[in-house]
Amino acid sequence: MTISTLLVANRGEIACRVFRTCRALGIATVAVYSDADADALHVREADTAVRLPGAAPAETYLRGDLVVRAALAAGADAVHPGYGFLSENASFARAVRDAGLVWVGPPAEAIGLMASKTRAKELMAAAGVPLLAPVDPAAATAGDLPLLLKAAAGGGGRGMRIVRELGELPGELTAAAAEATAAFGDAEVFAEPYVERGRHVEVQVMADDRGTVWALGTRDCSLQRRHQKVIEEAPAPGLDQALRERLHEAAVTAARAVGYRGAGTVEFLVSAEGRPYFLEMNTRLQVEHPVTEAVFGLDLVALQLSVAEGAPLPAEAPPEPRGHAVEARLYAEDPARDWRPQTGALLTFELPDEPGLRLDTGYTGGDTIGVHYDPMLAKVVAHAPTRPEAVRLLARALERARVHGPVTNRDLLVRSLRHPDFTGARLDTGFFDRHLAALTAPAGEGAVRLAATAAALARAADRPARGPA
Known part of the structure; x- marks a missing residue:
């Protein structure tokens, strides 16, 4: 099929970047936006924009049901997820597909197989891809240190901890699991050797x-x-x-x-x-x-x-x-x-x-x-x-x-x-x-003065001109 109208289920620079290609290809664009993003650049650049009520990601860009509804209401025939938010959510990919829309991404089944790092590593080991052997935190010894704790369901640095002392392991596991739960809704954490200077x-x-x-x-x-x-x-x-x-x-x-x-x-x-x-x-x-x-x-x-x-x-x-x-x-x-x-x-x-x-x-x-x-x-x-x-x-x-x-x-x-x-x-x-x-050492006094002057000039230029009183 030919895509004629694309909704980008994201915000900011990645939405603007996808829109740029769409314009070059003659594809109409639909943005979604939270209340906090009502005046954002990606909203201004889209042909059509649909509001997602609220400001927090959990209320807006992470609400797959609202995004699918927005795509249908705007007459889009395809959805591009960008990165972050719902881009690696297999359930969202299925929901898009089940709504009769084109999913601009990998099959939901592939997303699901790679969604958990622990399952992905098992799959890659079976395929002969080299990987670090996981370490059972409950059986870890001083000889296994340092360890890297990682959230099984996410990335972006959340739920990650480097453990160099065995006595710190239980507390770091608890903290990593709590952070993983808050970020991804999944407390699963695994451990692997931490490679110095990798x-x-x-x-x-x-x-x-x-x-x-x-x-x-x-x-x-x-x-x-x-x-x-x-x-x-x-x-x-x-x-x-x-x-x-x-x-x-x-x-x-x-x-x-x-x-x-x-x-x-x-x-x-x-x-x-x-x-x-x-x-x-x-x-x-x-x-x-x-x-x-x-x-x-x-x-x-x-x-x-x-x-x-x-x-x-x-x-x-x-x-x-x-x-x-x-x-x-x-x-x-x-x-x-x-x-x-x-x-x-x-x-x-x-x-x-x-x-x-x-x-x-x-x-x-x-x-x-x-x-x-x-x-x-x-x-x-x-x-x-x-x-x-x-x-x-x-x-x-x-x-x-x-x-x-x-x-x-x-x-x-x-x-x-x-x-x-x-x-x-x-x-x-x-x-x-x-x-x-x-x-991050402080700049010289002259550089600080120059930056302050430039900022002051920028503010002055931004103020509306006033006529005589």
Whole structure:
């Protein structure tokens, strides 16, 4: 079938990003919005918008019944879930399909098989994909330490704990289970060995219903705070060809094992010795998908829509990659104060318009950053022929950006991109644990004065002009 009207069951930058492809393809768009998002950019950009009464996610974007009802009321014939919220909820995927709508995502059965990390690991072990052996917390000994506790039903860093002392294990298990219950409605927590100095490397896959599965290169997502990614790049630097091929093969095997269709990501932990271990499969489009799009010259959302319409992938093999891409997530948060989220009026938000730069955002200057949702303002992506060129372009673009309003992590991003460990591709998930103090050290007095002056000018420019009294 041909999709004519698409509802995006999401908000913010991912909704705006999907709408951009829809406009290019001539597909009408429908937004859903909470009361807190009534004036949000994704609502302004959609052709039609349907209100979800309330503000909290549990009342709005997590109410699958309301989203399906909105799609039918707006005359949509398809639903794209974006990422987060209901994107990996098998019951929602079934509800969309049962309502006679096209689900722009993998089969509900594949989502269900990968929804629990414990079940997914069992499935991957049977398929021969390398993984870390789970540890029974009740039988753990000092020799098993350090351990990583993880929520079986979710991700995004919630329900995760590193345990280095055996005496801390019972309390951390209780805390992890409580956090997992609050975030995902499932208290199941499992333990596995924690790999020191490990790298987070993932493989983007795209599959159709004819049996073709593409492995679209690697991404490195090792720079993380609270187990959430901050800077990502493609391809992952410093991997030899044998390891790249092994990761590609494992990812394709994982996709075939669950009868996958559409876009997905297979995540691995790569040890300092270069051994890869399966972490999980994300059955959706990833936040960091733009770096893969840049390197391969593809529109992954367009491919998702095409596959959902029943079309095959355009070739047996993906195009050849070109160059290097790096993405930085710009957050309204204060890294120097335990990454505390920030709210308020975003007075000015402008990024240099240069070749090789891409901005995916859900905000413009004059918008308000609220308290209800993730504090990510934007993703800034640089693509260039080489890694050093892409890193330099991104750092300078962030440095030149005009961002006035709440505190952001902009300075942290610039300093991270220029840190010798990053420029030298010495990457692992402990980067911020080791370097945060230096990366958040106060700027010189002159820089502080300049930032205050720029913010004052932005406020003045935003005020309406007054005539003579």
